[in-house]
């Protein structure tokens with residue numbers, strides 16, 4: 001479960017890289033280069049993560065969730081990626097840091113776990129050795145001390161025989177065990193922020209429930225904030241404090257999970273909610289969102305959801321910025337009108 | 347589960363094994379169920395539980411090592427090769443990965459025409475007309491038909507894949523994880539399409555998925571599999587809301603649900619332990635190594651599958667007690683005790 005209001009430090013609700021935010025992304029733009037040249041992948045992405053909170057990031061495949069995470073981690077090769085805007089972490093703008101400065105933050109203050117742990121674990125080293133390396137990289141401790149911390153970390157993620165498992169190579173572990181090892185590695189330096197990119201998508205539901213439970217328990221114990229990327233709205237509803245919805249490289253809605261799910265303001269968020277099948281819901285009546293996400297090179301000039309939106313009107317062909325009201329954000333020309341007509345709520 | 351000649355699929359005590367001696371895997375181990383014509387029969391279970399193997403054996407694509415399969419009054423494994431090939435047109439499989447179904451060097455239209463060519467149906471013009479008709483049925487716009495597979499999105503490819511199965515006018519379709527790889531909004535679109543096709547052509551589906559929400563949404567009845575065995579069979583709604591087997595209950599509990607109010611979050615059952623190895627299945631009840639309700643006898647005695655309520659079959663020593671919980675207070679009580 002998430003941290004309760006009482007435990008959480010008082011934070012300002014404004015959008016400004018205000019006091020209280022642990023991470024504040026402001027007007028982030030990302031261009032990537034492929035065979036046909038540069039293309040804008042993220043356009044004006046802004047959101048905040050407060051200390052100790054769990055922020056859910058949802059949206060369809062290709063909307064830019066992973067690219068946002070990789071931009072924060074500065075894991076995109078500069079030759080193929082250009083970023084603009086600000087990523088304020090504490091008192092530093094990550095986009096202005098040198099590679100050395102960034103590598104000191106990565107793994108120590110901000111760490112990341114991925115959907116497919118095999119891609120992040122090195123097949124030629126034992127899992128123990130990899131966690132020890134992470135510790136030695138960030139703390140001035142003896143190898144013996146680092147080894148002890150690694151064993152403790154494996155123990156804390158519910159691995160029954162940590163000393164034995166530490167000797168194994170990633171290949172010989174099951175998917176669920178690998179994800180546990182990844183979590184141990186990500187949390188061993190007790191970072192302030194953990195970015196979890198679809199950490200359970202490749203796992204069976206029963207194992208997924210184990211891993212989510214573990215992730216939340218540990219982060220709560222250690223006071224780690226989590227940016228939890230997923231396309232599974234149900235996981236967000238159960239596990240996150242606040243959420244943002246992304247579409248076509250932009251944040252289009254954000255706010256406390258309970259509020260957004262109870263009264264979604266953006267037609268796309270509503271569409272996503274109505275797409276989820278349930279046992280009781282009448283068959284043949286799932287409310288699919290018509291059409292598909294436009295290609296990055298052919299984004300509509302106005303609201304990016306306009307070609308698929310059931311509420312599109314002429315005004316929607318004008319560019320639309322993100323608007324802050326209370327502790328919610330919304331990027332839609334017509335949200336007030338639609339909310340009044342109750343056209344977008346559940 | 348009486349054997350009726352009118353069933354689209356009737357499987358009795360079927361076993362499918364792979365490998366031999368020390369590497370022997372009983373992928374499906376003594377499974378019985380029937381599917382009526384026009385029914386949507388869901389099969390749920392974790393990875394490796396034997397769903398795909400069951401689906402393939404049920405339509406005669408692989409030969410079981412024991413038990414019986416009937417399609418109506420036909421025994422597909424008693425047919426000679428030629429008769430089986432004709433028979434199989436009526437029993438088709440749509441697999442998870444649409445890429446595997448398409449030759450990258452053939453256009454979508456050619457790929458959809460191919461099964462008719464192999465079956466020797468019609469002339470080229472007729473095959474083309476039929477393929478275009480089915481592409482239209484699955485709502486794939488005609489201009490996409492001359493594209494190559496890599497030029498389509500995942501959802502579009504899956505549509506073409508369905509059209510490819512439909513051109514031979516099947517009666518029974520095994521849909522094996524057909525929406526697993528798709529985004530939720532596209533997934534919704536596909537589920538609506540599967541439902542519409544079922545209505546329009548009175549198709550029978552074996553709908554396989556590890557996603558409880560998907561299976562229970564579309565199915566009339568569901569079977570819950572664990573490790574090659576069926577733990578529970580019953581009407582989809584009943585199994586979801588009043589599970590009589592601890593494994594169904596745990597799956598249901600693990601499946602995340604959208605709740606706007608976190609204070610109402612269910613007390614979840616989180617299964618401990620890993621899925622056991624297929625080479626070394628647990629003794630007694632196969633679920634005992636992870637079952638929150640396991641008692642001593644569970645590790646030695648295998649529970650017998652029995653019909654607790656008409657239409658609901660369960661294999662657990664304590665199924666009667668599970669049932670009693672619902673009988674006493676009804677569903678309302680359950681909601682209170684678990685919330």
Ligand SMILES: Nc1ncnc2c1ncn2[C@@H]1O[C@H](COP(=O)(O)OP(=O)(O)OP(=O)(O)O)[C@@H](O)[C@H]1O
Pocket residue numbers: 032033034039041059060061062063064065066067068231296
């Ligand atoms: N090297 C690249 N060059 C150009 N575009 C790219 C490149 N890599 C990714 N993209 C595009 O960037 C967009 C955002 O991708 P991203 O991986 O962030 O999506 P996502 O939201 O994480 O999706 P998913 O849910 O599938 O993981 C996509 O449209 C993708 O096609």
Ligand SMILES: Nc1ncnc2c1ncn2[C@@H]1O[C@H](COP(=O)(O)OP(=O)(O)OP(=O)(O)O)[C@@H](O)[C@H]1O
Pocket residue numbers: 364365371372373391392393394395396397398399400556624
């Ligand atoms: N051709 C094969 N040879 C050997 N073993 C096999 C073969 N096909 C399946 N198996 C084994 O049989 C068991 C059941 O596999 P099956 O593919 O039917 O499971 P499933 O429920 O469909 O799983 P998933 O959800 O991962 O698709 C597994 O242990 C698998 O390793």
Ligand code: SF4
Pocket residue numbers: 266267268303304305306307309310311312313316320331332333334335
């Ligand atoms: S701006 Fe217009 S098109 Fe865009 S989401 Fe709002 S109503 Fe729909």
Ligand code: SF4
Pocket residue numbers: 591592593631632633634635637638639640641644649661662663664
């Ligand atoms: S027989 Fe025992 S171990 Fe098996 S499901 Fe029932 S209670 Fe659990």
Ligand SMILES: [Mg+2]
Pocket residue numbers: 065066067197
């Ligand atoms: Mg991604």
Ligand SMILES: [Mg+2]
Pocket residue numbers: 397398399522
């Ligand atoms: Mg399978």
